[in-house]
Amino acid sequence: MHEARQFAVVTGASTGIGLELARCCLRQGFDVLIAADEPEIESAASKLREVGSGNIQTVQADLSTTEGVDKLYTAAQGRPVDILMANAGRGLGRAFLDQEFGKARKVIDTNITGTVYLIHKVGNDMRRRNSGRILITGSIAGFMPGSFQAVYNGSKAFLDSFSFALREELRDTNLTVTCLMPGATETEFFKRADMMDTQVGTAEKDDAAEVARAGFDAMMRGEGDIVTGMKNKLQSAAANVMPAGMLAKQHRKMAEPGTAKPQRS
Numbered sequence: 001m002h003e004a005r006q007f008a009v010v011t012g013a014s015t016g017i018g019l020e021l022a023r024c025c026l027r028q029g030f031d032v033l034i035a036a037d038e039p040e041i042e043s044a045a046s047k048l049r050e051v052g053s054g055n056i057q058t059v060q061a062d063l064s065t066t067e068g069v070d071k072l073y074t075a076a077q078g079r080p081v082d083i084l085m086a087n088a089g090r091g092l093g094r095a096f097l098d099q100e101f102g103k104a105r106k107v108i109d110t111n112i113t114g115t116v117y118l119i120h121k122v123g124n125d126m127r128r129r130n131s132g133r134i135l136i137t138g139s140i141a142g143f144m145p146g147s148f149q150a151v152y153n154g155s156k157a158f159l160d161s162f163s164f165a166l167r168e169e170l171r172d173t174n175l176t177v178t179c180l181m182p183g184a185t186e187t188e189f190f191k192r193a194d195m196m197d198t199q200v201g202t203a204e205k206d207d208a209a210e211v212a213r214a215g216f217d218a219m220m221r222g223e224g225d226i227v228t229g230m231k232n233k234l235q236s237a238a239a240n241v242m243p244a245g246m247l248a249k250q251h252r253k254m255a256e257p258g259t260a261k262p263q264r265s
């Protein structure tokens with residue numbers, strides 16, 4: 001019966017930007033399939049049930065693995081996906097050589113490998129139907145060599161680039177690809193990335209609901225990319241003209257451990 005409704009898949013929807021993206025979908029009358037790695041995805045579903053009448057299905061899957069992505073894909077039970085929001089991602093602070101390699105690898109496997117595998121599967125279904133919208137959560141971090149967050153920024157540079165390339169490949173179809181490129185946003189991200197002793201980790205940040213709304217609207221308009229907020233627009237414009245070495249030096253100032261400003265009590 002719910003087949004008359006449109007259907008959105010949102011990854012990384014247990015908290016932060018993904019939770020807000022799922023909220024946008026429900027407000028617009030979509031059914032949603034939401035995924036994350038931890039059991040918190042169920043409490044996210046409870047919060048989302050207050051939003052609208054759309055059907056909410058959850059999947060707990062580690063999207064850094066092919067098995068996890070397959071589990072999510074299977075959970076859709078062949079239902080055509082109108083919107084795919086490939087948003088799941090994780091950061092990791094500290095100097096690269098001080099990071100546990102397993103954690104660095106998890107960033108690559110989640111942000112890059114799992115994301116492109118999911119897009120490959122769902123994107124092919126969309127192309128067969130010649131219909132669908134894909135939103136990829138990249139980042140303005142993808143424009144800057146991220147000293148003390150090197151692997152993460154590299155993973156986002158990959159996604160920003162991949163998103164534009166895929167969009168161009170699909171330009172003669174009815175599929176659209178949009179890259180949401182937030183700046184620092186108030187979510188669980190910096191805590192999970194062990195960056196609460198850094199300037200960027202403790203600075204005032206953008207509101208996740210506003211970021212998600214801007215991304216959702218840009219995707220519905222079929223735009224190629226969206227950088228939210230004037231500060232982030234300026235930062236990404238500057239990154240396009242500044243030498244990479246200078247950007248890496250600047251990034252140190254906000255991401256090196258110990259750069260956090262003392263908190264006022």
Ligand SMILES: NC(=O)c1ccc[n+]([C@@H]2O[C@H](COP(=O)([O-])OP(=O)(O)OC[C@H]3O[C@@H](n4cnc5c(N)ncnc54)[C@H](OP(=O)(O)O)[C@@H]3O)[C@@H](O)[C@H]2O)c1
Pocket residue numbers: 011012013014015016017018035036037038039040061062063064087088089090091110137138139140141181182183184185186187188189190192
């Ligand atoms: N916050 C920022 O400043 C910022 C800026 C630019 C871009 N972004 C991007 O925005 C996206 C959302 O991040 P956020 O800021 O909203 O952070 P968040 O609150 O930490 O949310 C991250 C989401 O991704 C999920 N996730 C992470 N690894 C996963 C895995 N292996 N398998 C399945 N789910 C996984 C998390 O679920 P689990 O807890 O279950 O793992 C959570 O639902 C990320 O791609 C991030 O890179 C964030």
